[in-house]
Amino acid sequence: QPFDSRDGVIWFDGQFVPWAEANIHVLTHGLHYASAVFEGERAYGGKIFKMREHNQRLIDSGKLLGFDIPYTVDEIDRACVETLARQGFEDAYVRPIAWRGSEMMGVAAQSTKIHLAIAIWQWPSYFDPAERLKGIRVDLAEWRRPDPRTAPSKAKATGLYMICTLSKHAAERKGYADAMMLDWRGQVAECTGANMFFVKDGKLHTPMPDCFLDGITRRTVIGLAKARGIEVIERAIMPEELDGFSECFICGTAAEVTPVSEIAQWRFTPGEITKTLMDDYSATVRAHAKAVAA
Ligand code: PMP
Structure with missing residues (x-):
């Protein structure tokens, strides 16, 4: 409708x-x-x-x-x-x-x-539920997140979503579920409606949100990972490094925690850390509802 x-x-x-x-x-x-x-x-x-x-x-x-x-x-x-x-x-x-x-x-x-x-x-699942569990396929966007001197990149402002819709449409035309955007420097930034995490040697790596939205879900996930004793490293990540990561997931309010199986030529296998954080996130949002109701 x-x-x-x-x-x-x-x-x-x-x-x-x-x-x-x-x-x-x-x-x-x-x-x-x-x-x-x-x-x-x-x-x-x-x-x-x-x-x-x-x-x-x-x-x-x-x-x-x-x-x-x-x-x-x-x-x-x-x-x-x-x-x-x-x-x-x-x-x-x-x-x-x-x-x-x-x-x-x-x-x-x-x-x-x-x-x-x-x-x-009501918006039950942001991505196709069947695809979501085995990991979504993500394209590499041609558009980049702007320099913070070009736009107020910390704002959740409608104008910034022009870049997201262009990137998402280009990805969907090629059969992908979403697109990963680099920033103006060529560093990995975010997907069109979610932040990104990668796993290497049991540690989480996530880009520093200095020119894109520092998601509220991102911060929740960092807290959940730390509570599990998983080290979280916020740093600049270059796309060439994607070869070295075993798992990848994206997270956002709508997307929740969604595993990623591929980004352009790079492949990932949703594993233990992604699964744990997916489960911890859903437990947290449900526990919150009960705590507020009590
Ligand atoms: N990046 C973009 C571009 C988004 O649209 C969203 C969703 N608001 C996020 C990241 C994740 O933000 P949050 O976890 O606060 O929903």
């Missing part, structure tokens, strides 16, 4: 509106000039995992684009919780988005109103 004609409600500037009526004008600044930021969160068992971190990052992303979202993190948290309750889902994906409105058209947008909407829908 298309996304603009579903049942339910969307939280829109402080009100619940029927899903199909949550519309904006075509002369919205956010649409023309990418003055918009968003989040992706997941609810498990009726509770949103790391909700505060996500909603704080939403506010911070807005600041990086030069605007203040007119709600506090508490208000955004409450709006997410109420929208989830109205939608009546246990497990769901939560999408807050903030954008500049239509009061001004042109690059300058100083006096545009900042809007906020929250939509929640």
Whole structure:
């Protein structure tokens, strides 16, 4: 079912509106000039995992684009919780988005109103579940993550997703599930909606998130690995090094922990460490739901 004609409600500037009526004008600044930021969160068992971190990052992303979202993190948290309750889902994906409105058209947008909407829908698996378990196939993207002097690369800003959609579409045309993007220096960066981890000699290696999103799932996984006594090395990784890694997985709110079997010419075998962290991650998000409910 298309996304603009579903049942339910969307939280829109402080009100619940029927899903199909949550519309904006075509002369919205956010649409023309990418003055918009968003989040992706997941609810498990009726509770949103790391909700505060996500909603704080939403506010911070807005600041990086030069605007203040007119709600506090508490208000955004409450709006997410109420929208989830109205939608009546246990497990769901939560999408807050903030954008500049239509009061001004042109690059300058100083006096545009900042809007906020929250939509929640069911999104069980980001990748094909059958493929996901044996490891997804990933292409090497032609597009690179920009120099932080070129774009506010720490923001979860819609404009930065142009690079992701171009890369993902090119990969899908070749039969791959996703694309790995290098950064402007040629270092391994991330996939189009998830961060990356590699395994070598029982240790985890992950790129330093200095010009791409430092995922909340990435930080959770680092914590889970350390709790298991697995060493985590954050460093610059060059694509030539991919030969030396035995396992690879990606992680993100939507993707959760997803094993990777190949990236372009490189091959990986999902193994013990990937399996352990997949299981630990799902146990953690479920335990969180129970702890919050208690
Ligand atoms: N990188 C990109 C480009 C993403 O879109 C996402 C998903 N938000 C991530 C990484 C992972 O971030 P998180 O774990 O906070 O969802």
